[in-house]
Amino acid sequence: MIDYRIEVGDAHTHRFQVTMRVASPQPGQTLSLPVWIPGSYLVREFARHLSPIEATQGGQPVAVTPVDKCTWRVGNAGRGALTLRYEVYAFDTSVRTAFLDARRGFFNGTSLFLKAEGFEDQPQRVKITGLPKGWRVATALPAVKVNALGWGDYAAPNYDALIDHPVELGTFWHGEFTVRGVRHEFVVAGATDDFDGQRLLDDTRRICEAQIAFWHGRRKVPFDHYVFMLNVVDDGYGGLEHRQSTALICGRRDLPRTGRALNKDSYTTLLGLISHEYFHTWNVKRLKPVEFAPYDYTQENFTRMLWFFEGFTSYYDDQFLLRTGLIDAPTYLKLLSKTINQVLSTPGRLAYSVGQASFDAWTRYYRQDENTANATVSYYTKGSLVALALDLTLRQLPATVEGGQSPNLDGVMLRLWKLGRAITQADVAQALADEAGQVPPAQVFSAPASLDVLGRWRALLDAWTEGCDDLPLPALLRSQGVDWHTQAGSLPQRLGARIGERSGAQQVLAVMHGSVAEQMGLSTGDELLALGEWRIKRADDLAQWHDASRAQPLLVSRDQRVLTLTLPVLSATGGDTVVLTVANTPVDAQALTRRAAWLKA
CATH class of the missing domain: 1.10.390.10 (Neutral Protease Domain 2)
Incomplete structure (x- = not known):
């Protein structure tokens, strides 16, 4: 058994004190700390927050030698238990690492618990003690013996389980x-x-x-x-x-x-977040990609399937708000419209598939800059639209004899869950084919007639996850009695630029590839000074002083130098915004039935 003791000394220093005991260490015992935390695909180098590690064995100090950025080797002073002491600096308010001040404490095990190599499959025990007066402990770690505030002993069957149970501390x-x-x-x-x-x-x-x-x-x-x-x-x-x-x-x-x-809007966003993370209890924590079985905590773990594990979860999070009556159908369609517009306003979608975006999460999505919209597409949003397209495609098919209802994505998810193991993209294609029992509708996807049912579903899935064409959502939504409208985008959308306030000025935050903004010479960081003869100070000034009938001089400041660019006459279209509504025009009875089932009317 590996034992840990977590204490708070002076909370103002933002440091947790950790004592680790290895009862029967190996000769030259190796220790390591994860460099990333599952669910957040970026190497974060948690070891940078550790103080020097002190070790004793048999009451005598022993040397601790670094092997690499996250691994240490302990010398032998003799037989007996090995005790290690170190501190962890904790001042990150995000959900990914650890935080400690006089008001609150929080930690993920990936930030605090060194792994004793060779003992990762053995039971691990944690004592949480030495907290400020009145503080409570909240965690899903199984309690062994704790007091009314939660101070005391907790246990995990192995190291993987230990670091997958965050701990909240304080007067919450x-x-x-x-x-x-x-x-x-x-x-x-x-x-x-x-x-x-x-x-x-x-x-x-x-x-x-x-x-x-x-x-x-x-x-x-x-x-x-x-x-x-x-x-x-x-x-x-x-x-x-x-x-x-x-x-x-x-x-x-x-x-x-x-x-x-x-x-209502922000509360709905919070409920959607709760729904999203709870759905992950199954989709990615238990049903996971083969590349994550098991995790390698020392380096990136690449998979091309985050579109499934994050994207499908992003589809179901709002679906469950709808199914439980926490939002109504118009609100759901409004949220869906927002997702569609986020994807359509990302030029990177036309050059990078959602499969490639999944693989590149470590270097692109989690390292965002002003060019991210041109360099990738979000596997959350585009993945959720793949889920939507698959769901609506299945719902067009006739009811199966076995189930008595049209196939749908729910059935696919449950077929994958019943496999009871880590999955591949081939497993998803097989589940689609089994759920459908027939080829995809020809109007949705055309595949060589020589392919069997599985082959056609595999081809469809590959096209939508490894290809860069936009999904056939307008037609699929119309098949459900939902209208796809477009309305003119804002002036920045038609320009192809993201503009916001920085340091009290209106500034270009990003320029979309192939846009009017790029062609006229706008660059990220440009401060907008004036359009024509009018000063730009507020967010709506650009639109207020815009004359749609003629080109206008646009004054910008770049690196303290004033430049004059030309804002051309803009097309009436471009940067259009999609709006989804329940169809007002008559639709056939089948579409009404499908809509009622999908929107749970």
């Missing part, structure tokens, strides 16, 4: 509910006194009930405890999935508050 709000025998805790740090915790708890319960029923029907759930950990800040958004918990972050204005009007 706490609520809980039970679904199908699974105790769900919800802890919230940093909320205002008028936070309506019961509303958030009730809405989260509905999501959990629906997703457990989706994955398990009436069967037993493979875990008995789950913890939502929400850190509330002035402005923030994000989440990271774990096998029995999730770490979340949101802005204070996103929360429901007693006696105050609810910001």
Whole structure:
């Protein structure tokens, strides 16, 4: 067994104190710390936050020698237990690492727990103690012996499990509910006194009930405890999935508050985040790509299937808000329109497939700059549209004799879940073919007639995930009785530039490849000074002073030098925004039936 002791000395120094004990170390025992955390695809070099490691064996100090950036080897002073002591600097408020101050503590095991090589499959035990007075502990780690505040001993069956259970510390709000025998805790740090915790708890319960029923029907759930950990800040958004918990972050204005009007859009975004991370409990934590079985914590783990594990989860997160009645169909279509517009405004989609974007997540998506929109496409948004296209394609097919209803993506997900193992893209194609029982509709995808059912579904999936053509969404949505409208985009959208306020000035944040902005010579970082004879100070000034009938001089500041560019006469189209609505014109009865099933009317 490997033992760890976590303590807080002086919280103002933002350092956790860690003591690790290896009862029967190997000669020249090797230790390592992960360089990345599963679910966040960037090498973060967590070892940079460790203090020098001190080691003793048999009461005598022994040398600790670095082997590489994340590995150490311990010399032998004799027989007996090996004890290691080190500190971890923790001052990152994100969900990915560790944080500690006088108000709150939080950590992921990937930031704190050294791995004793050769003992990773043995039981691991953690004692959490020495916390500030009144602080509580929240974690899904199985408790062995703890007090009323949660201080004490926790255990994990192996190192993988140990580092997949984040820990929240502090004086947080706490609520809980039970679904199908699974105790769900919800802890919230940093909320205002008028936070309506019961509303958030009730809405989260509905999501959990629906997703457990989706994955398990009436069967037993493979875990008995789950913890939502929400850190509330002035402005923030994000989440990271774990096998029995999730770490979340949101802005204070996103929360429901007693006696105050609810910001429906931001609260819906928060519920969508909760739904997304909870769905990951199955899709990526248990049903995972073969490249993640097992994880290699010392380097990047490449897969071309993040479009499935993140993209399909992004499709289902809002679907479950719709299915539970937390949003209505018009709101759902509005959210779907937003996703479609995000993808269509990304020139990178025409050059980089969503499969390649998945593979390049480590170097492109997680290292974003002003050129990211030209250099890749989001496997979250484009992946969710692949899920949408597949779902609507399946729903066009006639009902199967076996199921009595049209095939759909739900059936595909459950077929993959029942495999009980890590999956490949070939498994997804097989599940599509089995669910459909027939070839894809010819109007959706045309494949050589020589291919069998599986071959055609494999070809369709490859075309949509490894190709760069836009998906046939307008036709697919019309088949469900949903209209695809376009309306003129804003002036920056028609220009092909992203413009925002920086240091009190309107500045170009990004220029889209092939756009009018690129052709007229605009560059990222340009400060917009004036259009024609009018000064640009506010966000709407560019549109306010724009004369659509003629070219105009545009003054910009670049590296403190004033330049004059020419804003040409713009086309009436370009940068159009897609708006989805329930069709008002008559649609056939089959489309009405499909729409009712898809939008759960």
